[in-house]
Amino acid sequence: MGPMSRLIEQASPKAGRILDSARELALRHGVHKVTIAEIAAAAGVGKGTVYLYWETKEDLFVGLIAREVLAWLDDVGGRFDADRSLVLPRRFAPMLLRTTAGNPWLRWLRSDDSALARLMHRPEDRERFAEASPGAMGSAVLGILRERGVVRDDLPLPRQMYALHALLVGFGLMMDQPDLAGGMNIADPDVALAEAVHLLLEPERDPSAKVVAEAAEAVRVRFGEIHDRLLAVVAAGAAGTR
């Protein structure tokens, strides 16, 4: 994170209230139905005030989604600190999906909804967010785990990544829209994913506790990088910085 760019809401409580109002109203009526005037009124500020903190409506919502993703990254980080064995693919993958399943903003991000593309016009922003999608995170982490023997290395990395990505996309979509599953419904998709990832990625023998701890540390560092780059997106959207 570093001391450089802080979240706008931490600098001003008013900005925080605006974000909260925007979040609530957008969840209720949809992002492109809610108006800046509504948001400002709900936050108890004037309409112009919103534009003191963000240059455009787009920037406001980019910042909002970024906040959600950052909170999610922190959440995941916390889980890691509590239990480093979460780096094991069979635990990592289900955790990625489960922690994103509940949050509409993250789910939205994952399915690459067209509505999101309509909102975020700057390709750079979309790319930065795509970096934090479960599929991309899985891929990013895969290389690290593979180097350290937490993931089998008897097959080329690119194909392994592609397969993992496909698996996560598939599970994610089937969770979001059960009709894609063709009527098939199981009680515990998490377990199914864990088993699949285990067979797909994990070597015969579990790695030692030491290796696991080191891998977890490396993965945490990677999380930090993704975190910081997202933070840059938020900073870029803040008024007065561009």
Next chain:
Amino acid sequence: MGPMSRLIEQASPKAGRILDSARELALRHGVHKVTIAEIAAAAGVGKGTVYLYWETKEDLFVGLIAREVLAWLDDVGGRFDADRSLVLPRRFAPMLLRTTAGNPWLRWLRSDDSALARLMHRPEDRERFAEASPGAMGSAVLGILRERGVVRDDLPLPRQMYALHALLVGFGLMMDQPDLAGGMNIADPDVALAEAVHLLLEPERDPSAKVVAEAAEAVRVRFGEIHDRLLAVVAAGAAGTR
């Protein structure tokens, strides 16, 4: 197949011409842009003639898509006859995707496009078609292969099915819309899928040739069932039978 219900185009060459025109025009301009009048004109028949063979525009296109799927099933059947080792999951799964990748109608079916839902209003039809989607076919075949030892049985079948379905959905979608892959592109997704399915489903030792042959036979029978049920859809859509 049986002698009972034959494709409408085999009964009347005129119906065949109508289907051909419908196919060509719909591929060029989209299903819901093309008009019955255009189709009739292109086929060199009167507009009313179309309604001698199909009750509605919807029935016409249901029949058309069914024809495509039936042709695909025949194609796959032929491949099976030529090489029974195609039942091996690592060869079966890539074949399912590859043979459906080129055909817009089948691809459409696979992605469960909303445009298709707008066209096919009868849920019964949609269900019948869903039965023939790659994911569903994979699932249908999975049980057969498992019983015979071509697929490992150390994990519960429902979760195995779910995982396979997710994997196929994921690979299929990433093939169709590469942006879902998050910029990741590999030369040979087929191989990646083959490897993934191998790890996911296949036992340590390959089954004997005899077992493979028997499994292939059973799978072919299953294909025949799916074939026949689709044929029933076509027959139901034909005018004068309802």
Next chain:
DNA sequence: TCACTGACCGCATTGGTCATCTGGTCAGTT
């Protein structure tokens, strides 16, 4: 007799219009 046709009908969809509303600005207020 009957396979076939195309003029015809009611209705859904379209394109065009225009009043309203929205994102964004800025002179003014506190």
Next chain:
DNA sequence: AACTGACCAGATGACCAATGCGGTCAGTGA
């Protein structure tokens, strides 16, 4: 200096007429 809300140009969507559609059926001719 922080903040506000009246104001503006352009986007939006409600509305309506006109077109074009799916589907019908009386008629045609082989």
